[in-house]
Amino acid sequence: MNHVLRGLAGVLCAILLLLGGVLGATPGGEAPGRVVVLGFDGADSTTAERMMDAGLLPNLAKLREQGTYAPLGTTTPAESPVSWASLNSGRNPAKTGVSGFVNRGFDASGEPKPETGFYTNEARATKDMQLSFWQRFLVSRTPMSAAWILGVATALVFVLVLLLILRLSWWLALALALLLGAAGAWGGFSASRALPRSIEDIWANSTKAGGFWETAAHAGVPSVVIDGAMAWDRPEVPGAKVLSGLGVPDARGDYGSWCLYTTQDDEQAFASAPQRRDTGSGGRVFKVTERDGHIDTFLYGPNDVLRWEHLQTDIAALEGELGAAGLSSERERELQRAKRDKEAELRDIRNTRFSGESDEYRLFVPLTLTRVGTDKLEVKIGEEKQTLAEGQWSDWYHPRFDGSPLFQVHTVTRAKLRKLAEPLELVVDFLHFDPNHPAFYQPISQPPAFAGELATAIHSDYETVGWSCLTHGFKDGELDTRTFLEDIEFTQTCRNKLLLAALDRRDWKLLVDVESTPDRVQHMCYQYADPTHPLYDAAAAAETIRFFGEEIPFSMAIEASYRSMDRLVGEALAKLRPEDVLLVCSDHGFQSFRRQCHLNNWLAEHGYLALQPGLSPASSGFPRFVDWSKTKAYAMGLGMIFVNQAGREANGIVPEADVPALLERLTKDLLATEDDGHKAVRSVKRMAQIHKGPYLENECDLMVGFEAGWRVSWSTTLGNLKLVTDDEGKTRVAPVFSDNKSNWSGDHVSVSEDLVRGVFFSNRKVEIGAQGLDLLDVAPTALALLGVPIPADYDRPALSVSR
Secondary structure: OHHHHHHHHHHHHHHHHHHOOOHHHOOOOOOOEEEEEEEOEEEEOHHHHHHHHHOHHHHHHHHHHHHHEEEOOOOOOOOOOHHHHHHHOOOOOOHOOOOOOOOEOOOOOEEEEEEEEEEEEEEEEEOOOOOOHHHHHHHHHHHHHHHHHHHHHHHHHHHHHHHOOOOOHHHHHHHHHHHHHHHHHHHHHHHHHEEEEEEEHHHOOOOOOOOHHHHHHHOOOEEEEEEEEOOOOOOOOEEEEEEOOOHHHHHHOOOOOOOEEEEOOOOOOOOOOOOOOOOOOEEEEOOOOOOOOEEEEEEEEEEEEEHHHHHHHHHHHHHHHHHOOOOOHHHHHHHHHHHHHHHHHHHHHHHHHHHHHOOOEEEEEEEEEEOOOOOOOEEEOOEEEEEEEOEEEOOOOEEEEEEEOOOEEEEEOOOOEEEEOOOOOEOOOEEEEEOOOOOOOOOOOOOHHHHHHHHHHOOOOOOOOOOOOOOOHHHHOOHHHHHHHHHHHHHHHHHHHHHHHHHHHHOOOOEEEEEHHHHHHHHHHHHHHOOOOOOOOHHHHHHHOOOEEEEEEHHHHHHHHHHHHHHHHHHHHOOOOOOOOEEEEOOOOOOEEEEEEOHHHHHHOOOOEEEEOOOHHHHHHHOOOOOOOOOOEEEOOEEEEEEEEOOOEOOOOHHHHHHHHHHHHHHEEEEEEEOOOOOOOOEEEEEEHHHHHHHHHHOEEEEEOOOOOEOOOHHOOOOOOOOEOOOOOOOEEOOOEEOOOOOOOOOOOOOOHHOOEEEEOOOOOEOOOOOOOOOHHHHHHHHHOOOOOOOOOOOOOOOEOOO
16 A cells, blocks of 8 residues: 555656646746856956967856857947946846936036936935834924824823832822823934934936846746846845945945045145045045154044934024014024024035035044054054054954934945055045945845845955945056055955855845956056057066966956956856856956047037137136037037037027938048047947937937047046147147046947957857847846746847757
């Protein structure tokens, strides 16, 4: 009998397994396995091919041999926010709403102005955020309402306790209950004022299209995303755990604001204390004074939003009291004086908040530096202290910025003692939101607790700013190459741990990870790898550093970053199951950035942009130099040209019917452009011809694609005109082209997209058509491998992948 039962059980199991296979099969008839998508920002197809052929990328070469490799077409423009938004969603930029790092907007009068194209600053009501019950109770009511509710509730509870349990006399119970109720009311009033009713300057994601992991999660496929680019500030989707990457700001509300504290005595003084100057790309240099081997200063954090809000509330209350009848003259004067004082303080906050000229209205913690002997420095931030030698980085600090007992912003950061001898120099990294205590108003993960789960998994804090590397400090010439590369390696090491920990989890069927190292290193280190770059210096290129476990010259930093990518792919492959599918991709490639083109100067030289008479150095900023009555086109952003169109621009002069002919002439003239006898422009695209979607109006009219080695200039990015002062002191329009003398020596933006193709690898054979592969292929292919229907508005079908 037992044999019969065991036999029947075996048959039943076989039937169930067969049914499971049928019900869970993909359209091709196979049960889907797991899918892993590894994204490497900036991984260039030409560089990868050269290194694979030289035997320097063995794991990627193995994928090429046994699976698939192909260059991966990118978006127009080839800018990271644009490209990742499209790769994630399978939709072109006119459907994602992300048009670039910088785009054209319009001011209240309809005049064009530059603005960010991948995020907006928004004010959001606190009550609409993810809050605890008590937080929501407090912010959903006025302080007086909270006081009444908690006061009455406290009094009622205590009168019952005192009468029924302690059996006090009614008059004593009532007196004590009223006293305790008053305390409860005061507590409710204070607690309600301790939370802001709204938060300004929230970084809101401009992406209108969700990532393919959201689609997969909606279909029941559990998904995990690590450092997802353009994935922050998205609606939470059950089944998707997302740690956001590119786009997440720091705790100061900046794109990445680092600090340098120095005793150098020739720093430009500012009105704030301590004296401070800005570096141009978000950094702050503080001049500090050492007394008897000791320095006392501050580390400034988020805006003091409660101070701002309380001033507004107090002014409204004063206005209400001033409007009451029967005020004495003396009382009215007193109220008017108080109102003027608070209004003046509010104006100061508004002015400094948006100009960035002062940290006076920010929350702060003490920063204390004390020399220890002759060769070390004790660095104390808040209540934490560490002792550093020259050239040493600290471990994590955890500064907490207290707006109130109920509104605290937890952060993590590191410091490097760059120089101990005079002048002393201490670098403090970005203020990252603490993954273990994320801010409720600017989530870094979905769900919010996921960031802490990852920190627990790797037994460490980690960087949470979307652009986590010190590229801008190096670009501005304030930080050195060694500090930059050390920071790069630290960031990559943490990211590797996060990926490998995620691969060990069992709660996903789709895993997406984005690594940024190739992009950041190429941006800054082409000056060492390209002997034709204007900044190339053989001696500097030969300087050595220990980088990713090997001693290399600076000239090999780019290749070292690719070898690090290759090793990570190898580690990931070792953790995959035989049935798992791996897709490796990048958003764009890279080129050396040697020469820059001032597009508004080009437009002026060719008669498309008319200049105001009497130019001066102050005229360079957009739009002060523009004579709109005669201007047909203008440039801003990274390679974007806009027609001064009647009915669209406030002072437009080009009728809509004349726009096609104007664009044709512009295209012809641009393609004929040469720089010292060399062709400079490779392609010119009409965005309305290559993109379709509801957000096409966000895009430019023409996108210029430069040849290898050229890029749009720094001045053009904000729509400016490049001016020079001649020997006679006269202001003149600068030549159209000039050398790029910035440490930011490699790029992809405004380079013709066929010169900056990314990479695509898979551990499976993939059919590649005559047109090659495009980053828009990634999302539908991943969904098809998981058996998830592809959204109808995706731009391309899934690739055919052999299982």
